[in-house]
Amino acid sequence: MNFDPVFQQHLDALKSEGRYRHFADLERIAGKFPQALWRKSVDAAPKQVTIWCSNDYLGMGQHPKVLLAMQEALARYGAGAGGTRNISGTTHAHIELEMELAALHGKQAALLFTSGYISNQASLATLGKLLPGLIIFSDADNHNSLIEGIRQSGAEKRIFRHNDVAHLAELLESAPVNAPKLVVFESVYSMDGDIAPLAEIVDLAERYGAMTYLDEVHAVGMYGATGAGVAEELGLSHRLTIIEGTLGKAFGVMGGYITGSMAIVDAIRSSAAGFIFTTSLPPVLCAGALASIRHLRSSSVEREQQRERVAQVKAILTKAGMPIMKNKSHIVPLMVGDAACCRAITDYLIEEHSIYVQPINYPTVPRGTERIRITPLPMHTAEDINKLLNALLSGKHLAHGARVAAA
Ligand code: PLP
Numbered sequence: 001m002n003f004d005p006v007f008q009q010h011l012d013a014l015k016s017e018g019r020y021r022h023f024a025d026l027e028r029i030a031g032k033f034p035q036a037l038w039r040k041s042v043d044a045a046p047k048q049v050t051i052w053c054s055n056d057y058l059g060m061g062q063h064p065k066v067l068l069a070m071q072e073a074l075a076r077y078g079a080g081a082g083g084t085r086n087i088s089g090t091t092h093a094h095i096e097l098e099m100e101l102a103a104l105h106g107k108q109a110a111l112l113f114t115s116g117y118i119s120n121q122a123s124l125a126t127l128g129k130l131l132p133g134l135i136i137f138s139d140a141d142n143h144n145s146l147i148e149g150i151r152q153s154g155a156e157k158r159i160f161r162h163n164d165v166a167h168l169a170e171l172l173e174s175a176p177v178n179a180p181k182l183v184v185f186e187s188v189y190s191m192d193g194d195i196a197p198l199a200e201i202v203d204l205a206e207r208y209g210a211m212t213y214l215d216e217v218h219a220v221g222m223y224g225a226t227g228a229g230v231a232e233e234l235g236l237s238h239r240l241t242i243i244e245g246t247l248g249k250a251f252g253v254m255g256g257y258i259t260g261s262m263a264i265v266d267a268i269r270s271s272a273a274g275f276i277f278t279t280s281l282p283p284v285l286c287a288g289a290l291a292s293i294r295h296l297r298s299s300s301v302e303r304e305q306q307r308e309r310v311a312q313v314k315a316i317l318t319k320a321g322m323p324i325m326k327n328k329s330h331i332v333p334l335m336v337g338d339a340a341c342c343r344a345i346t347d348y349l350i351e352e353h354s355i356y357v358q359p360i361n362y363p364t365v366p367r368g369t370e371r372i373r374i375t376p377l378p379m380h381t382a383e384d385i386n387k388l389l390n391a392l393l394s395g396k397h398l399a400h401g402a403r404v405a406a407a
Contacts, residue, residue, distance in 0.1 A: 018340030019361045026051070026356070033062045034377050034384075038356060049354045050384055052374050057222055057330060058302040059379050060252030060292045073287030081280040089280035097286040100293055101257050104220075104228050105243045109265035112257050113274065114281055116217045116246030119256030120145035121152065122274025123244065124184065124213065128153020130267055131180045137171055137210070139163065139185040139196070146184055146215060155182075162189075165200040172208040181210035182241075187230035188218040191365050191373065193331030198230060202239045211241040221250025222303060222330060227296040247289040251296070255281045255289060305378035306330060309385070313376045316389050325371070332374040333360075334392070338402035342370045345398045353391035370402075 014020040027037040027046065034054060037046035060066055073093060083089035094112055101110035113119035124146060128134050134155040138146065141162040150157050158175070160168040168183065175181060183205045185196050198214075205212045216229035224232025229245065231237040242264065247255035258265065269275060296302065310330045317324050317334065325333040336342045342359035349355040361370045374388075 018338075018343050022343075024350070024356055024358070028062070030062055030067070033059045034379055036356070038350065038354075040351075047354060049350060049356045050380075050387070051356050052376075052380075052388060053357045053372075054375060054377065055218075055249040056252045057250040057375060057377065058252070058296070058306055059377055060221070060250065060296070060302070063252065063292065063295065065291045065295050066252060066288045069291035070284050070288040073284045077283040077287075079284070080282050083280070084276065084278060085280045086276065091280075091283040091286070093283035093286035093290070094280060097290045097293075098257070100290055101245075102259055104226065104293060104297060105232075105245075105259040106228070106237045107243065107259035107265075108262040110257050110259040111265050111269050111275065112255055112281055112286070114255060114278060116215075116244070116248060116256035117145040118274045118278075119244055119246075119258055120215060121149040122272040123242065123258050123268050124149025125152035125274070126268050126272040127182060127213075128155035130271060131155075131182075134180045134182060135175050137168060137181065137183045141189055141192075142184060142186060143190070143215060143217070146186075150184065163194065163196055165197055165204060168201065169204055172204060172210060175208075181205075181208060182213055183210050184213045184215075186215040186217070187223075188216075188329050188331070190218045190331065191333065191360065191371070192325055193327035193329040193333060195230060195328055198234055198236055202236055206239070212239075213242045213244065214240050215244050217244070217246045217249060217256075218329075218331070220245035221292070221296050222306070225300070226298075227293070227303065247285070247292075251289050251292040253285050253288040253292060255285055302378050306376065309376035309378060309380050312382075312385055313374065313380075313388070316385060317392070320389055320393060322392060330375065332376065334372040334374055336370050336372060336399055336402050337368055338399075339367075339370045341399050341402035342372060345392075345395050346372060348395045348398055349391050352395075353387065355388060355391050 025039040029035050034051040036049055036051050038049040039046050081089040098110040098112055136150050136155045136157050138150055138157055138159050139162055140159050158171045160171055188195055219229040221227040223230045231240055242258050242260040244258045247253045313332055323335045325335055339361040346357055346359045357372050360373050
């Protein structure tokens with residue numbers, strides 16, 4: 001049987017809605033970030049473009065200390081880890097990095113995973129299995145990795161409206177007093193860039209005897225005096241049960257982790273399928289992440305420069321009347337409200353102005369709220385910012401017909 005026509009039909013539907021995913025063929029130029037080479041097609045001549053949508057928020061993926069640590073680790077350890085953590089895949093680099101992560105968040109222990117996605121999915125799935133009768137309270141805008149982990153946990157799930165503390169209180173109040181409870185939420189929500197009311201959620205969780213699981217993926221490296229995230233900035237780290245993060249965004253490398261008490265981390269280490277049955281992170285990545293974390297624990301220069309750029313971009317686009325969604329974070333969502341218009345604008349920007357931003361469409365965001373998600377970096381210059389503004393202004397007509405979502 002040939003099922004290709006079925007798959008093709010699915011692809012055609014995505015294309016007709018303007019939601020088909022085109023990956024930009026990029027070659028980051030080491031030492032020149034956010035400059036990269038872009039090829040329109042595999043045999044096209046490369047063209048230099050400026051990236052405006054990277055999650056390597058601080059450019060640590062090209063920091064000399066990180067590159068040196070990785071080069072040294074490659075020479076010392078070789079390429080891959082060569083096994084699961086249990087079967088020859090635990091190197092000294094893994095142990096050192098876990099100790100650093102625990103210290104970063106002020107927790108007793110940390111556990112590494114191959115990505116932030118896997119850390120959420122594997123940890124939450126395991127918590128539900130380890131705690132019979134667990135009820136999980138989940139923010140409505142939680143990332144897919146959290147949703148999948150909760151689904152696989154088999155635990156009962158109650159969804160509270162996004163960042164709505166009163167709704168969470170209502171749900172906690174109506175749950176059986178003696179049931180184990182876990183509140184799962186994020187600090188910085190990556191698409192709208194809004195920040196959770198952490199203190200109120202932690203207060204509530206304590207009042208109802210619930211544990212907390214905080215995803216700080218878009219905040220680690222970026223917020224707090226040592227880059228431990230929003231919980232650190234608000235002095236709340238010690239009141240959260242589990243803090244989860246990634247090594248792939250502001251830390252510029254790859255991998256994910258959880259931190260918490262010795263008992264909870266050890267229990268997840270001993271039972272989580274997504275941790276146990278997979279080859280561990282290459283030691284080269286661990287060494288790079290360690291260098292990045294150590295640097296950002298003692299240096300705020302990158303965070304400060306990035307904050308300045310974010311303020312400049314927000315101010316200049318707002319002044320020009322661009323529909324920017326307001327928030328207090330480093331993410332600048334430029335609302336378009338239509339998938340095809342979003343695509344037309346981003347195609348125009350890269351082809352005519354050598355500016356790369358990715359259109360963000362359903363299912364990453366709800367239909368009608370399609371957007372261009374801009375992430376200013378410390379390395380963007382005043383000239384880069386002006387070019388971005390002028391390019392957006394000259395491509396404004398392409399948004400014609402889009403329902404610009406409320407900014
Ligand atoms: N959690 C959130 C909120 C995310 O936005 C992402 C990825 O974008 C992840 C987890 C997954 O992290 P990683 O990219 O390290 O797999």
